[in-house]
Amino acid sequence: MSYQVLARKWRPARFQEMVGQEHVLKALVNALDDDRLHHAYLFTGTRGVGKTSIARLFAKSLNCETGVSSTPCGECSACKEIAEGRFVDLIEVDAASRTKVEDTRELMENVQYAPTHGRYKVYLIDEVHMLSTHSFNALLKTLEEPPPHVKFLLATTDPQKLPITILSRCLQFNLKNLIPERIVSHLTHVLGEENISFEEPALWLLARSADGSMRDAMSLTDQAIAFGAGTINEADVRAMLGTIDQRLVYQMLSCLAAGDAKGLMASVTDLAQFSPDYNAVLGDLISVLHRIALVQTIPDAVDNSMGDMLQVQKLAKALTAEDIQLYYQVALMGRKDLPFVPDPREGLEMVLLRMLAFRPAGARPRAVELQNSSALGRDKVEPSQDTSSDIKTNEPAVNVAEAVSIDRPNPLPEDESPIEAVTEQPVAPQALNPENDLRQDEPPVYYDEAEYAAPQSGVDPRKKFEGEGTEQESTPPWNMDESEQSFVNDQTMQPLGNEHAYAPSESKADVKSIEIAKSSVAVKECSRDLGAIQLSDWVHIGRNLGLSGMTESLATHISLEEIRSDAVVLHYTKDQKTMLNEVQQQRISDALNTYFSASVSVEFVQAIQTQETPAQYLNRKREERHSEAITSIRNDETVKQLQQHFDAQIELSSVQPID
Template sequence: MSYQVLARKWRPRSFQELVGQSHVLQALVNALDQNRLHHAYLFTGTRGVGKTTIARIFAKCLNCEQGVSSKPCGQCSSCKEIDDGRFVDLIEVDAASRTKVEDTRELLDNVQYAPTRGRYKVYLIDEVHMLSAHSFNALLKTLEEPPPHVKFLLATTDPQKLPITILSRCLQFSLKNMTPERIVGHLENILQQEQIPSETPALWQLARVADGSMRDALSLTDQAIAFGDGKVSEVDVGAMLGTIDQGQVLKMVTSLASANAAHILASVATLAEHSPDYLAVLDDMLSMLHRVAIAQAVPDAVDNSQGDQEQILELASVMTAEDVQLYFQIGLVGKKDLPLAPDPRSGFEMALLRMLAFRPDGAPVAPKALKIAVTTPSPTSSDDNTQSVSSDSLAEGETSDPEPEAVNLSSPEPVVESPAHDQQVVEKVAALVEVEEHSETQKPVKDNFEPPVIDDQPQEVAQQETVQQKTVQQEAAQQEAAQQKTPPSSPVDVQVPDNHAPPAMEDVPISAYEQADHYGQDESFNDAAPPEWSAETAALNSVEASYVQEQPVVSAPEIKPQASPVRAVVELPAKEHRVDFDALNEASWIQVYRGLPLGGVTGTIGSHCELAQKEQGVIALRLDAERSTLYNDTHRQRIEKALGEYFEQSITLTIDTGRIVGETPAAWRERKIAERQQEAKDSIYSDAKVQNLVEAFSATVLDDSIQPIGNVIK
């Protein structure tokens, strides 16, 4: 009899022999045992995870001569014929080769006929996503309401390409990829029964390359058996796959943890003898660093998918989280720079040395003798090709070449300059300290900056400016006295910028509404205080500039503080300028609102209200529905309080949302602004000089550049 490959020989013939996919088996087994069978099943998943195998076992469970159950006998003629692939009522269709609508129609013409041998006629359509759109349309009606003796089993690796109308008619089961641990366990069981010697590290390599596919793992095992002359060894599998031994990668990561550049270069030299793919080596190192980072964050989350769980946990205990993140980031950048290097090896070595060079200065270094078992293949060994060494075994075996000390490239020794230079620096620092002490004892610290209150009294403003000028003169005199105490060897000329308060706003007769500046703004926007300048800051800037530029006299640049916005204090208008409560109407509501000390969102909400009704002690406002997004009862209470203070009586305020009929304060303000803008334009266009310029040079007046003078709205 001819040889049968492992993937076919060891294909499961019952649900009990299946490896993994327990979430799918539970649903199918319960449905078979309880006789709750659907007419269409869809199995999705990557290649080699058991889609077709589960479908065949399910067909065997349906047509077993012993009855429908989750455990077919496997001995009857129906079970044997299904295993051999010659059961007449199991119609397997390769949708990739029969994509036309004519093929689908020919297939469905026989659906109405009863099964020949079995209990059910089972249609197994593999790679169903390859069918054409017309084929799916032809299949829809039959798939939705097939005869009671027909079952559809669909399998695909790309369910996204299936129409939603097909998905809605099937029970969908998504098969998971096989974990490396599960693949290794299954391979060990098969090789043990086949009486083929194997090494566990070799099986781990096969499991990693299989990438979750059990069929790929069995096919690679067949290849490894042939390559290794009847055995599966780590060296043979590594040579067959062309992969890098994980022991070498672990050794380099261990050397990084110990900050041992000599060991790193020695590992690269050993690795270069096999002409590796350095980009793949970097990928393996990044994968290992990723698992180390996971072990540091959540130790229980580290799996044994690479067969090195203990080594990863050991590395996580001796490496800092900062180092792991730094090495990972530098490795990612090194992958992009590797094609630009003169040769791949030099680019790979520079990436590793860069990890040590940019290591934070003062960070703890892991012990050099890490007790991490590293499996390293011996190129000249015979059958037994593995040996267990630690990261410091290389140094212990090298008697002629002693182990070099760890080198931290990121912390060079400081450069010692001339004594004269040191004396000059000391004198400058002493001068700075003396200036700071003198300033701290003489100048009070201003913890809270309060903006000046703007009113209509020019005399008080002038007095305030006079006081500020005196304060600045005193500070300048103190600074000059401090400079006289500076040693002659470091003449530092420190100029203290003026510490003027923000300039006073222009004294213009603006209304309370414009003073609050609440139209569409929040009160907190104007609370920022201007930056304060001190003698200490100026002295520090001056000494730093003198130290860097080595100039005998350095003056700090005069930086004028920018004037920050200052919110004016809003007061209620005088009683003779207020509107009486009895005279309140829709026309006078705008005047009343302009006299209310409201700001922020509350002021914006109130400006979009109109007077709806007024009774004795009760005012009803109507808010524009388009402006009611931010309205709540808090704003109503603030407006109610402001109205009570304005009319000097108890006011009950109600605000409803609706359609605005009259003119709101916000609309009035916009109209006034538009009128002032139009007046400014008329003034420009009617000016004789402007008219002469337009006529003489064919000039054009830019309307956007015309702005009214002043900001008073009357």
Template sequence: MSYQVLARKWRPRTFHELVGQEHVSRALVNALDQGRLHHAYLFTGTRGVGKTTLARILAKCLNCRQGVTSVPCGECETCREIDEGRFVDLIEVDAASRTKVEDTRELLDNVQYAPTQGRYKVYLIDEVHMLSTHSFNALLKTLEEPPPHVKFLLATTDPQKLPVTVLSRCLQFTLKNMPPERVVGHLTHILEAESVAFDEQALWLLGKAAEGSMRDALSLTDQAIAFGQGEVRHVDVAAMLGTLDHRHLLALAEALAEIDAARVLQEVASLAEQGPDFGAILDDLAGVFHRLTIAQMVPDALDNGHGDRDTLLPLAARFTAEDVQLYYQIALQGRGDMESAPDPRTALEMTLLRMLAFRPQGVPKPPQTPLPIRGSAENEAPAAAPSSAPAPNPPASTVAPSSGEPSRPETQAPAASDSSLAADDSGEETPHELPETAAPEVETPTVAEETPPLVADVPDDAADAALEDEAQRQADAAGVADVDDAPPWALDDAPAPVASEAPAAVPEPPAMDAAADVDEPDPEPDPEPEPEPEPEPETPAPVVATHESGAFDHARWLAVFESLALGGLTRNLAAHCIVEHDDGETLALRLDPSQGAMLADVHIERLTKALADQGVERRLNVTVEALPENLDTPRSQSERQARERHAQAVEALRRDPHIQMLEHDFGAHLLERSVTPTDGAASDA
């Protein structure tokens, strides 16, 4: 006996054997069981999904010797003849080869005659969209009102080409494409029945290559059995189809997860040795990113399409959700750019390197820069040194300002002993020039060198004492007993206010007093220098630091959260955490299960670094578990505080007499949802 291909040998004989078209078989079975039969049916769908098979099963159900039934016996003479394709009352017409109107008229001339053997005369017209316009017009009247013993079964892969007049006369059923999962399941059943050894990964390759057609999948399986000498193995099927080994794609994804650009290029070089389609590689890589996203969001929904489910689940944990989304988008964009690239391999390499170059890095903590100090850039370092006494004058040759540097008004200069005159090494005194007569060749010290340090660099007590002593000295020189009674011009040489005070605290003297200060030296002796205080650290202390005897508890976690400078998904995850316990080395956090799918190692690393920057150096252990109702997360605390501020703002507006007047006189109504509280709104109200 000659060999029969799998597609013909395993063609479904009943509706119950049909695979993947339950929506069609259910409607036909119910119509047969209830006797509600239409005279014309139209089956549409892509190649190999079961259009002709459905028509033959329906013809068998209509003409079975057991009667009209949804379950034909398959043993009577009529059922066997239909299965073998030799039933005289089943007229199969290939419309692609009989497109002329004469062929259609010849076909319709026999419609009026009764069936020879069966109960119904069934006309099966395949690829009906190939008929000409005149053929459709000739068919319309008979298709609308055929004799009671005639049934029309039409099949087409392109229903858009059918006239609307034909579509309106038929019951249309659209058959679905076969998903790879359904194809693999059916192939597994067939190969087990045929006693053919196979690999599941090989079946997935066949299911994807079939592109929705079960007939194509069976034909490829026949080819794979012959190629593999009676077996269906993954290596053989990949070689037969010319597809890329899926393990290379996973290696490429692992290189991206490790952010290893050198390994990425090595994997591309290894792929190039096989002469693949680089565009197909990018398409398959985008498919990997799609499955990684599913593994992150809904792990249970991840299929075992390439037998790699156990590999993808841990690989998905090594990516952040934003990384996978960005890589997927770059892969799609790179696929479109391949046409204009110098060569496909260059386009692939640039697309992969672009993924690493533009991957999200999170929101870095801004550097803590010191406050700017008034004065020239050359003298910022001396001015920033913490000291309670004025710095001595340097030699004139080392403090000469640049020719383009403007001078400050004399009212802002500090009244140190050398504030008006600068002495050189010879002991001669050189008066300051006025701003409008300053020349580049005149070597004079700048005001910035004598500016007292900022409040942050000088202890408060020492700074206040120095200011009070100097003010009292100026008041004594002006003949005033109390410094509070001194006139403004008597305190011209008093120290200028520090940076944190408003400049308006020192009134500006008349212009002639400033000139007098320049012309005449200060007769008063220098004050005694204050002892130099211990320098303070330049950077401020952390907002929250754990004590040696105390643990980092949940209250501190809520207090320190806003100062962690987190951003993006890391901040969102941390905002849904509570502190369980702290043993001094490991800080245990509990995460809300609603955010558990987004948890990744990169977020734990960022949070660990942010806590260390605030003085909390711990190893983090984050578990996903339901949170207790009596504890606030940073997110819930922020929402609760926002609600409280909103309620206070609404209450303040309701107490406002103007709003009460509008409500009483004009019937106004306060829209509470439109109230936006501002900082201090509740207290100001």
């Protein structure tokens, strides 16, 4: 008898012999046992995962002489004929070679006839996505309403090419790729039954090369048996597959850990003697780095399936987590660029040299250090001092770029003190808490000017965020009128991220106060005596009337043009005429009466606005703040140093007022 390849000899004869695909088998077994059979099934998945095998087992279960069940006997004539591929009522069609509409019509013409020998006539159409559009159209009606004695089993590796009309008429099952562990387990069983000696690492090489396909794994196993003269060992499989000795990969990583450039290049020379696929070498390097990272994070997550646990654990101790992440990324990018280099070996060498050149210094990212220490008010910077041991690696660094986007409340009156985006006040070293692991010789960190300057000392600048800071009362240094001063005094001032930084405590301010504090321009209280106010005061009064919604919007877009003893004249534009109806006018009038605690006659006139409206005032102040913020950033010494040393560019479009 001629030799039968392993893939055909060990094709599953029952559902219980299938490896993997439990999610598909469970549905089919229950449907067969409960007699809930659909007329069309679609099996999708990559090559060699069991699509045709499941379809044939399903056909065997339907036509077994003992009855329809998930456990066909395997002994009756129908089971044997299906297993041997000669059952007359199982019509297997290779759609790749029968793509014409005439072929499909010929098949459909025979659908109406009853099965010759079995219980069901089963059409197994493989690679169904290869059918033409006209063939699909010819199949549609029959596929939707076939005779009760017909079942359609479709298989494809590319379901995206199937028309939605076909997909909607089928029960679809997506078969998954098999993991290497399942393939190795099955190969171990098969080789044990075949009495073939093997080495387990060789099976792992075969399983990984199969890339999720059991049929490919069985074919590679057949090839390995022939290559090894009846046995399977690791060296023969590596030679057959063209893979390299993993010890060379570990040798390269050991040289990287030691910073040994000479030994690293010697490892590449040893590697070149095998004429390897350098793309595969980088792939092996990436896989080992992944295993090392897992060991460093979750020691129990990596098994000894590759026989390299000791080497991986040793490298995990020799390399830091930062090293591993950097090497992984460099190798990944180098593998992508490998097709563009003149010589693949040169590409590998440059990747390894890049890993050496950009090895992390071991310290966490820190705030920007400026080489010109005069801008920081110090005589010199001490780069030789190693501060890495005193710095917590999980502490976030604060840099200048982040400072511009910090959101802080702004209690300052717009017309008295503009916001600067970057301040030049460094954190005083003596104000830091020794418990926070920051060295006294670290360069200062710059914060947002929204954290307004006010004298305070002895407070850890990070206690605000940790909820440990003590509340202290202080009089803000800026000039305010009595109403603004009373507003700020009602708030508890706390340090933000700077010993000179203050902001209101939201826990002790009501919602209305918080909204006022966070407004783009602080509301300024004006006199409530009608005879004492000026035309220019309307920009503050209009926003302090207690209005809301559309009425508030209208009030901020009209101007105060004339003040009499008991009346005021408000101008509005032609565009506002429709919205400023009698209801809105009455609401504004009532609000003014309430504000002045007197009966005030309000005249609304459609005319040119000569005075500034509250909305125009806000826009003007916002533009002034934006302009001053840009000027402050351009004049900041830190930014100048970044531009000088790193050729940095200021993204002016990203500068926004902090409202």
